[in-house]
Amino acid sequence: MSIERTKVLKQPYSAYHRAEVSDVDEELTRVGRGTPCGEYLRRFWQPVFIACELTDLPRAIRILGENLVIFRDGSGRHGLLERRCVHRGTSLEYGKIDERGIRCCYHGWQFDIDGTILDVPGEPANSPIPRKVCQGAYPLHEWRGLLFAYMGPPELQPPFPEFDAFERPESTGRLWVRESPCNWLQVRENEMDPIHLTFLHTRLFGVQFEPVYGEIPTMEWMETPAGMLYATVRRWGDHLYLRSNDMILPNIARIAGIDDAEGETLFDRRGSALNWVVPVDDTHSINIGWSDIDKDYVIEDRSGYIERGAASGANVVGAADVGQTGEPSYEERQRAPGDWDAWVSQGPITLHGREYLGASDRGIILYRKLLRRGVQAVAAGEPPEGVDMGAENPVFTYCHNTVARLDAIPNDPDAEHALLLEFGREVTQRVLAETYAKSPAGCADPAGLTEIKAALAGSL
Numbered sequence: 001m002s003i004e005r006t007k008v009l010k011q012p013y014s015a016y017h018r019a020e021v022s023d024v025d026e027e028l029t030r031v032g033r034g035t036p037c038g039e040y041l042r043r044f045w046q047p048v049f050i051a052c053e054l055t056d057l058p059r060a061i062r063i064l065g066e067n068l069v070i071f072r073d074g075s076g077r078h079g080l081l082e083r084r085c086v087h088r089g090t091s092l093e094y095g096k097i098d099e100r101g102i103r104c105c106y107h108g109w110q111f112d113i114d115g116t117i118l119d120v121p122g123e124p125a126n127s128p129i130p131r132k133v134c135q136g137a138y139p140l141h142e143w144r145g146l147l148f149a150y151m152g153p154p155e156l157q158p159p160f161p162e163f164d165a166f167e168r169p170e171s172t173g174r175l176w177v178r179e180s181p182c183n184w185l186q187v188r189e190n191e192m193d194p195i196h197l198t199f200l201h202t203r204l205f206g207v208q209f210e211p212v213y214g215e216i217p218t219m220e221w222m223e224t225p226a227g228m229l230y231a232t233v234r235r236w237g238d239h240l241y242l243r244s245n246d247m248i249l250p251n252i253a254r255i256a257g258i259d260d261a262e263g264e265t266l267f268d269r270r271g272s273a274l275n276w277v278v279p280v281d282d283t284h285s286i287n288i289g290w291s292d293i294d295k296d297y298v299i300e301d302r303s304g305y306i307e308r309g310a311a312s313g314a315n316v317v318g319a320a321d322v323g324q325t326g327e328p329s330y331e332e333r334q335r336a337p338g339d340w341d342a343w344v345s346q347g348p349i350t351l352h353g354r355e356y357l358g359a360s361d362r363g364i365i366l367y368r369k370l371l372r373r374g375v376q377a378v379a380a381g382e383p384p385e386g387v388d389m390g391a392e393n394p395v396f397t398y399c400h401n402t403v404a405r406l407d408a409i410p411n412d413p414d415a416e417h418a419l420l421l422e423f424g425r426e427v428t429q430r431v432l433a434e435t436y437a438k439s440p441a442g443c444a445d446p447a448g449l450t451e452i453k454a455a456l457a458g459s460l
Ligand code: FES
Pocket: 085, 086, 087, 088, 089, 090, 104, 105, 106, 107, 108, 109
C-alpha cells in the first residue's frame, strides 16, 4: 500500500497523513555568518548588553551565533571581542581587564577594544605579531544605557539611529533583557499579531490588561517610512479605541500604551516599550530594550521586577513582566499562558511551511515580505531599507493610542465595521503625515480629533 502524505490535512483523524518535511523558513530564520538573514541583520546596529550590568569582569555573550566577550576597560571604554583568543583559543571571559583593553589569562596577550594587539609579553621584544594579527572585534555604541554592536562589514557601518520614543528629556524607561529559547522571528512577529490581545490576553484566561481588548478590532497594516504599523480599532460603548504599534525594520518594535487610555485623546505617544528581538543563535533570542518609556518610573519591588545595580537613577533594570518569561511554574503558565508561552511553544524554530494563515495574519505576511525584501537587497549587494535611518535623527515613530467619543455609532454591524475602519484610516493618515508627526502640538491637538469626528459624523 502506498502512503500518501500531504502538508494540509482536510479530513478528521488524519494526522497520520501529515507529510514529514522540514518546513523551516531558511531565508528568515537562519542568523549565522553568511546566511541570508544573518547578513541582513548584521547591517543594523543591534543592542547586546545593558551597560550598567558590566562589572570588573568580562562577560561571555553570544549574538547572531557568534561567541563574544564584552567588557569595560579600566579607562571606561567598552569592548566587544571574539571570545576565542587569537593566540591559542583560550576564552577571553577569563581575561584580565586592563587600564587599556583586556589581557588573555593564558599567555598574557593584551588586546585593545578594537582588537589591536598591544602586548605579547612572552614573545621577543621585536615580535612582528602585533603588526600582523588582530583579535576579532566589533564596534559598540552606548545609547541611554544600552550597548549596541555593529557586526556587519566595517565599510558599510550605518549611522546610529536615535528614536523619538523619548519625548521628555528626563524619560528613560526601565531596561529589560528577556530570553526565549526559540528563534527570534516568532518572538518578534507577536507584535504584528494584534488579535492575540483579544484571546490570549483577555477572553480566554481573564483580563490581563483592559476589558476593551476583549472586543475583536478592525485591523489594518500599513507600510511606514520606518517599516510598518498596525491600526486596530475597537468600539467600547460610545468610544472608539485606536491602538497602533510600529514595527521598525528589521527587528524593532515601538509598542503603544496598553492600560492608560482614559477619555478622549489624540495621538497619545507615551507608549509602553521600545525593544529589539536580537538572535542569540538560530534557536535562542533576547528581547532587549526599554519599557514604560516616558513615564515617571517608580522603583518598587513587585511582579518579580529585579533591580540590578541601576538604582542611582530612573534607569531601573527589570525582568519578569507578567507573561514575558518562563518564570512562573508550568502549571501556572498552563492555566494563564502569556506571550512567552505562545512563541516558545511554537518550537525552537517555527515551521512556516506548516502554518495555515488567515485574514488576521495579514500583518505577519506583510512583515515577512518586508524582511525578505531587505534580505534579498543585501544578497544583491544593495543597501536594505531603513539602514540609513540614523542619518537624520531623531528617527520618527508612529505608534500611539487615540480614543474618540462619537455621539452616534450605528448599531448595524456592517455600518459599525465600516465606521471603525474609516476612523482608523483617517487618524493613521494624519499620523503618517510627516508634518503632523513632527509637530510637538500633534500630541495634544484636539482639533485633529474634532476634525476627524466631524468628517465621520458627516458619513454616518
Ligand atoms: S591563548 Fe590567549 S594569550 Fe595564549
